[in-house]
Amino acid sequence: MKHIYDCTLLVVDDNKELCRMIEGILRREGFCNIDMAFDVRETEAYFMHKEPHLVILDINLPDGDGFSLMQKIRTVSDVPVLFLSARDEDSDRLFGLGLGADDYMVKPFLPKELTLRVSAILKRTYCSRKAEEKETEEFFLGDCRVSFKSGTVKWEKRREEISEISEISLTAKELLILKKLWENKGNIVTFDQLCQAVWEDNYFGYENTIMVHIRRLREKIEENPSKPKALLTVRGLGYKLVQ
Numbered sequence: 001m002k003h004i005y006d007c008t009l010l011v012v013d014d015n016k017e018l019c020r021m022i023e024g025i026l027r028r029e030g031f032c033n034i035d036m037a038f039d040v041r042e043t044e045a046y047f048m049h050k051e052p053h054l055v056i057l058d059i060n061l062p063d064g065d066g067f068s069l070m071q072k073i074r075t076v077s078d079v080p081v082l083f084l085s086a087r088d089e090d091s092d093r094l095f096g097l098g099l100g101a102d103d104y105m106v107k108p109f110l111p112k113e114l115t116l117r118v119s120a121i122l123k124r125t126y127c128s129r130k131a132e133e134k135e136t137e138e139f140f141l142g143d144c145r146v147s148f149k150s151g152t153v154k155w156e157k158r159r160e161e162i163s164e165i166s167e168i169s170l171t172a173k174e175l176l177i178l179k180k181l182w183e184n185k186g187n188i189v190t191f192d193q194l195c196q197a198v199w200e201d202n203y204f205g206y207e208n209t210i211m212v213h214i215r216r217l218r219e220k221i222e223e224n225p226s227k228p229k230a231l232l233t234v235r236g237l238g239y240k241l242v243q
Contacts, residue, residue, distance in 0.1 A: 004119060004122040004123060004126065004127075005029075005030040005031050005032065006032075006033065007031070007033065007052075007053035007054060007122055007126070008033040008034075008035065008050075008052040008053050008054075009026060009031055009033065009034050009035070009052060009053065009054050009055075009056065009118070010034075010035045010036070010037060010043075010046065010052040010054070010055045010056070011023065011034065011035070011036045011037075011056045012036075012037045012038075012043050012055060012056065012057045012058060012061070012066070012069070013036075013038065013056075013057075013058040013061075013084070014038050014039060014058065014060075014061055014062050015058075016036075016038060019036045019038070022056065022084075022114070023036065025111045025114060025115060026114075026115065026118065029115040029119075031118075035050075035052065038062075039061050039062050039063045039064070040061055040063045040064035040068075040069050041063055043069060043073075044069075044072065047073060047076055047077060047190075048190070048192055049192050049196070049202055050192075050196065051077050051079060051193055051196070052079060053079065053080070053122065053125075053126065054079065054080050054081075054082065054118060054121060054122060054125075055070075055073065055079055055080070055081045055082070056082050056084050056118070057069065057070060057081055057082065057083055057084065057101075058083075058084060058085055059083060059085040059087050059092065059096070060085070060086070060087070066083060066085065066096075067095065067096065067099060070096075070099055070100075070101065071099065074099075074100065075188065076187075076188055076190055076193075076237070076238075077184075077187070077193075078184065078187055080102040080121045080122070080125050081100075081101045081102055082101065082102060082103045082104075082105065082117060082118065082121060083096045083101050083103070083104040083105065084105045084107065084109065084114075085104075085105075085106065085107060086106070086107040087106075088106040092104075093106075102121045102124075102125070103117050103120075103121060105117060137149040139182065139243075140243070141221050141230040141241075141243060142222075142223060142229065142230060143155060143156065143223065144220075144221055144223075146170075146178065146182075146221065148175070148178075148179065151169060151170045151172075151175050152167050152168060152169055152170060153167070153168045153170060153220045153221055154166070154167050154168075155167075155168070168220045170217075170220065171216075173198055173213055174213060174216065174217050174220070176197060176198045177194060177197075177198055177210075177213055177214070177217060178217065178221075178241075179197075180193070180194055180197040180198070181194075181231070181239060181240070181241035182241060184241075185241045185242065185243065186240070186241075186242060187240065188234050188237050188238050188239070188240050189238050189239055189240065189241075190203075190237055190238040191203040191206075191207075191210065191237075191238045193238065194210060194238060194239065195210065198210075198213075214231065214233075214239065217231060218231055229242075230242060230243070
């Protein structure tokens, strides 16, 4: 992503006319990747295959509520959330922000205010994160040091007064997998999210391929690949990298 206008925005609201209006407002501002979902079920299905950079979320949905939906989203993604709702009670605003939402706007709204708030969230989230990622050219997982810059894993083993350093190269796919996991360290990265990042495709058909890559990656970054401590499997969902 070179600019915030390249970000993918997901608008979740059961009012299809309002969704199209929001899409028009954002497109006139310069955003070109805008998706829509109209209920909880569609949003959950969306996150099984794709992850946006920002969610604009209504609270009152036909098959649930935005508060509960945000909590479900948080189990698979730390994507920023902007609540956009007709509910203007202070208790709703405080509850939404308390759940970890990045902002809360009330309908009706000024189009310019919406674009300003969206831009502010994206700049705060991704511009600062990009700078942080640039600084993170290497990191430690237990006793091994992973370098994104050189695409290697270095192990240092001590025998009495002698220090032995071994260096292992990562393949291009292993590096992409590790980068995706590192960007979301401590959180679950679903099978589909991993496949989108590495192969730009859905998980279907890549089950065995991804298992092979994960196994080989563990052989390089884990002291005991059979009992991993850093690259963990979350059964039925995906993988998680922990330090």
